[in-house]
Amino acid sequence: MQLNKKLKGSIVHGVKISFIVPVFNKEEHIRDCLNSLISQDLAEVEIIVVDDGSSDNTPQILKEYEDKIVLKTKSNAGVSAARNDGILLAKGKYTICVDADDYVEKDYASSVYGIAEKFDADIVITNMCKVYGDKKLFFKDFETKEDGIIDKDEYLKRLLASRHNKVLHNAANKAIKTKILKENLFPVGITQAEDFHTVVRNVIASKTLVKLNRTFYNYNIGENNTGGFEKLKAVADHKFVYEDIISILKNKNLALEMIPDLEFRKIKSVYMPTISSRPNLKNNRYIKALDLFYEDIDGIISSAGFSKLRLKHRILIKMLKNVKSYENVSKILKIFNTINGFLSNKKMKEFKE
Structure with missing residues (x-):
């Protein structure tokens, strides 16, 4: 124009x-x-x-x-x-x-x-x-x-x-x-x-x-913030951003000590929304997010940021690595998120009391 x-x-x-x-x-x-x-x-x-x-x-x-x-x-x-x-x-x-x-x-x-x-x-x-x-x-x-x-x-x-x-x-x-x-x-x-x-x-x-x-x-700020499952569409953006920044730092030999933090942020932004959201195998966007998670799962576990995750999330990701079908993945995530939600609510109730 x-x-x-x-x-x-x-x-x-x-x-x-x-x-x-x-x-x-x-x-x-x-x-x-x-x-x-x-x-x-x-x-x-x-x-x-x-x-x-x-x-x-x-x-x-x-x-x-x-x-x-x-x-x-x-x-x-x-x-x-x-x-x-x-x-x-x-x-x-x-x-x-x-x-x-x-x-x-x-x-x-x-x-x-x-x-x-x-x-x-x-x-x-x-x-x-x-x-x-x-x-x-x-x-x-x-x-x-x-x-x-x-x-x-x-x-x-x-x-x-x-x-x-x-x-x-x-x-x-x-x-x-x-x-x-x-x-x-x-x-x-x-x-x-x-x-x-x-x-x-x-x-x-x-x-x-x-x-x-x-x-x-x-x-x-407005009222346009999206949450939960809607954030899954952003995983590819975050993946690009963190990988590009990590690449720049390595190429310039700059702030290398910060790479574990960036790897941790990448895991939290790119992959954790997928396994923390309510599984929905009928939704194509969710399936694509799971595909991305499994494509990168070996890299997730071997990354410098993996050890910064909470123990329960490290155990969950390692457990999911050996699951062969998305149906079983869905069952495991439903159980995990239900238990996690119950424990979080219990802690909140105890805190208020």
């Missing part, structure tokens, strides 16, 4: 910050998002909106802003592809990716650009506010006593760790040098953990990380 040539006021000279907004059917939120970007107190800002084939009223709303944004329209290809299209158009020294249902504070661009220039940063990391209706929860991303340069290796290790280490995997609370981001784009076709994948790759490619202990980005 061609870039919209009819835009008035969309060309900004000497761009310092590029905001990238992929949008698909976000008629309820896109105005709030764009208004927060247009209201930035830094003049040298460009707003690049990539309409990923919206079929609701989003295109009509975008026309209201056509003299204030750079607009690219395309057929639907997913959020990562839309982000990448916007990033490749970016002219700013730094780029910030913003989701269309979120909004930012008016001094986001000026604040991150100021500290980025002060320390010649490759990435500026800020905090984040997660919004759920009237409730707001504030999250710190690598807390420091003072604003300034942080230890890249320490940040990377916390990012890769299997347990929560007070760092955020999100891309939106980070301003990344555009040159670096263009060489480390979002993985196309991935709908889960794409931010984690991209942040890790850009941190690895960077030299100077700077922390700004303020909150500018408001992340709208």
